[in-house]
Amino acid sequence: MNYVKLNIIITIKWIACILTLVLIVIALILWVSTSYYERTLNYLIIGAFATMILALLLMRIEMRIATPPTLRIALIGYSRTGKTVFTTVLLSTLKTTSNHTKRIKTRGKETREKLGEDYKELESGNWLQNPTPEENPFTYCVDINRPRSIYVARSLEITDYGGPIYPNPLHNHYHMSPFYSDILRSHVFLLAIDLDNVIKMWNENAFVPEIKKSLNTFLEEVFEHKKLPRNKRMGIPIAIVFLKSDLLINPNTNVEKDGRLLYGLELENEILRKFDETIRSCKNHTMHFKCFFVSSTGRVDIENANGRIEADSVTEPLKWVMDVLR
Numbered sequence: 001m002n003y004v005k006l007n008i009i010i011t012i013k014w015i016a017c018i019l020t021l022v023l024i025v026i027a028l029i030l031w032v033s034t035s036y037y038e039r040t041l042n043y044l045i046i047g048a049f050a051t052m053i054l055a056l057l058l059m060r061i062e063m064r065i066a067t068p069p070t071l072r073i074a075l076i077g078y079s080r081t082g083k084t085v086f087t088t089v090l091l092s093t094l095k096t097t098s099n100h101t102k103r104i105k106t107r108g109k110e111t112r113e114k115l116g117e118d119y120k121e122l123e124s125g126n127w128l129q130n131p132t133p134e135e136n137p138f139t140y141c142v143d144i145n146r147p148r149s150i151y152v153a154r155s156l157e158i159t160d161y162g163g164p165i166y167p168n169p170l171h172n173h174y175h176m177s178p179f180y181s182d183i184l185r186s187h188v189f190l191l192a193i194d195l196d197n198v199i200k201m202w203n204e205n206a207f208v209p210e211i212k213k214s215l216n217t218f219l220e221e222v223f224e225h226k227k228l229p230r231n232k233r234m235g236i237p238i239a240i241v242f243l244k245s246d247l248l249i250n251p252n253t254n255v256e257k258d259g260r261l262l263y264g265l266e267l268e269n270e271i272l273r274k275f276d277e278t279i280r281s282c283k284n285h286t287m288h289f290k291c292f293f294v295s296s297t298g299r300v301d302i303e304n305a306n307g308r309i310e311a312d313s314v315t316e317p318l319k320w321v322m323d324v325l326r
Contacts (some may be wrong), residue, residue: 001073004041004300008053008215009058009061009062010062012058013055013059013062015056016051016052016054016058017051017056019051019079020048020051020052020055021045023047023048024044024048026044027041027044027045027048030044033282034123042131042274066289069155069187069274069324070155070156070157071155071157071187071321072154072159072186072187072188073156073157073159073161073185073186073187073188073189073190073318073321074159074161074183074189074190075087075158075160075161075190075192076163076170076174076183076189076191076192076218077163077170077191077192077194078131078163078164078165078166078170078192078194078211079131079162079164079166080131080165080194080199081133081163081191081192081193081194081243082192082194082243082296083132083160083163083176083243084118084128084131084132084138085118085122085127085128085162085243085297085303086243086294086296086299086314087140087158087160087297088114088115088118088122088128088296088297089119089122089296089297089309089311089314090314090317090318091104091106091115091140091142091158092115092119092304092317093311093315094315094318095315102214104142104143104144105142105143105144106140106141106143106144107141107143107155107160108141111139111140111141111142111286112139115140118193119309122297131162132160132162133162133163134162134163134173134177135158135162135178136162137160137161137162137179138159138160139157139158139159139160140148140156140157140158140159140160141155141156141157142155142157142158143155143156143173144322145155154186154287156318159182159183159186161174161177161179161183166197166210166211167210169213169214169217170214170215170217170218171214171218171221174224175221175273175288177185184221184222184225187236187302188236188237188238188239188274188321189219189222189236189237189238189239189241190241190317191215191219191238191239191241192241192242193211193240193243193275193321194243194244194246195235195242195243195244195245195248195271195293196244198211198251198271198274199247199255203254207265208274212271212274212275212278214275215278216277216278216281219278219281219282219285220237220281223285225242233285233286233287233299234285234286234287235286235287235288235322236286237286237288237289237320237321237325238285238286238288238289239289239290239291239292239293239320239321240275240278240279240282240290240291240292240319241294242271242292242293243294243295243296244295245268245294245295245312245313246295246297246298246312247319248263248264248267248268248293249263253267254269255267257270261319265307268293272291275291279311280290288324290317290320292313292316292317292320294311294312294313294314294316294317295310295311295312295313295314295315296311296314297309297310297311298310298311298312298323
């Protein structure tokens with residue numbers, strides 16, 4: 001995004017808005033106080049109308065620059081985090097539950113076939129066996145039917161980038177990837193964290209700090225690449241998506257603090273505290289940041305679930321992205 005160009009357009013837009021208001025106020029004062037300036041009054045009305053049209057046009061140009069026609073979303077995270085399951089259930093759910101203002105339609109044979117095959121596999125009671133290859137990330141192409149809006153993208157490209165095996169650092173892995181420049185040019189970043197691993201290694205002092213360090217280093221490279229003006233936060237949405245959140249209310253989840261078991265909301269808040277450094281870094285660098293706790297299938301023991309998908313909050317990250325870019 002060209003921030004210099006965008007700031008110039010925003011400045012001119014506000015000047016036009018202020019000038020419109022000034023002309024309207026002067027016109028009203030002349031109209032109320034005297035009838036001797038009929039021609040001047042007409043000029044003022046025409047001028048106010050012209051500056052208002054200019055402000056509206058600049059507003060449209062501003063939104064076109066700020067929101068590209070195709071919104072590229074990068075889904076980042078370690079291998080076996082659940083990124084592919086999340087994307088599969090997300091898009092399949094949106095296709096069947098979207099209302100008339102947010103119609104979702106998959107585009108392209110590859111996207112439709114992969115979504116259909118993966119969702120069928122999940123419904124049959126099986127996990128997806130093959131992780132996304134590191135050398136071949138998959139991009140899901142989606143069209144959005146929003147004919148009345150000029151504020152949102154017309155299509156989405158959600159790219160599932162195959163991640164490294166823990167404890168290999170995320171930033172090193174993606175930096176060495178041939179797709180690294182594509183990742184940095186993304187318009188939205190969804191950072192996926194596997195709660196299954198976080199809970200299993202709760203008492204291992206190195207695990208969460210290593211993930212935080214890896215995420216922070218990757219984010220710093222993103223912020224540096226965007227070349228923000230000094231003391232400016234970027235308008236690019238970044239979200240941390242904690243996957244497999246059904247574990248937070250699983251009776252078999254054993255997480256203790258100060259001698260008592262943590263469960264549900266208490267455990268969620270404790271996890272957020274563990275990632276507070278990463279959360280603060282994101283809030284300091286972007287105007288749009290949020291954390292989500294998502295369960296793509298509704299439970300971990302999918303083999304005994306008779307193939308029913310009971311997703312929880314799986315569509316919330318994408319709906320949030322579309323709302324903040326409206």
